Amino acid sequence: MKKIFTLFKPYYFKHEVRRITDIPVKILMDNICDFEHVSFVHKKCFKYNTVIKRVGNVTILEYGVRHLPLISFLVTNYFLIHQKISINKVIHKSKKIGTRNWVTSEITIEEYEENGILKTLYKSSHESFLPFYLKPFNFFILKIANHWSDIVWHEDYEICARGFELEKMAF
Ligand SMILES: [Fe+2]
Numbered sequence: 246m247k248k249i250f251t252l253f254k255p256y257y258f259k260h261e262v263r264r265i266t267d268i269p270v271k272i273l274m275d276n277i278c279d280f281e282h283v284s285f286v287h288k289k290c291f292k293y294n295t296v297i298k299r300v301g302n303v304t305i306l307e308y309g310v311r312h313l314p315l316i317s318f319l320v321t322n323y324f325l326i327h328q329k330i331s332i333n334k335v336i337h338k339s340k341k342i343g344t345r346n347w348v349t350s351e352i353t354i355e356e357y358e359e360n361g362i363l364k365t366l367y368k369s370s371h372e373s374f375l376p377f378y379l380k381p382f383n384f385f386i387l388k389i390a391n392h393w394s395d396i397v398w399h400e401d402y403e404i405c406a407r408g409f410e411l412e413k414m415a416f
Pocket residue numbers: 276277282283286287397401
């Protein structure tokens with residue numbers, strides 16, 4: 246009997262992304278903490294975002310997320326607590342509005358040198374518990390999450406690369 250209940254328990258889900266780029270930590274971090282650009286730069290992946298409150302390094306927001314960018318009318322509304330805990334680390338707690346299931350996210354960015362060239366390692370992770378009936382589709386959920394993350398990353402990269410070029414010209 247216990248085994249049957251275990252089958253219906255939510256399962257642990259984790260999505261991780263690692264990216265190596267030439268953009269410095271500060272520019273990437275400024276982008277992550279700039280909420281104003283989200284609803285017009287990332288229109289494919291977000292319907293809206295609203296800042297509810299800011300206290301120090303903590304920002305409380307609501308987001309309308311298009312998990313499937315091709316089906317733009319499908320929007321999931323999230324409540325999100327965004328906390329910049331250091332110059333290279335941000336943590337999030339988010340949940341679908343009307344549910345109790347929290348998603349824990351972490352973004353860390355580190356600069357390192359390789360063959361005399363400065364590089365940046367960007368890491369992000371999202372952890373949650375998903376309903377048991379989604380487990381057989383976990384492979385596809387990860388594919389969708391990767392696709393979504395790639396779109397947002399490329400849109401941000403364009404902005405950050407332009408910012409980096411301007412910064413190099415100014416100094
Ligand atoms: Fe962005």
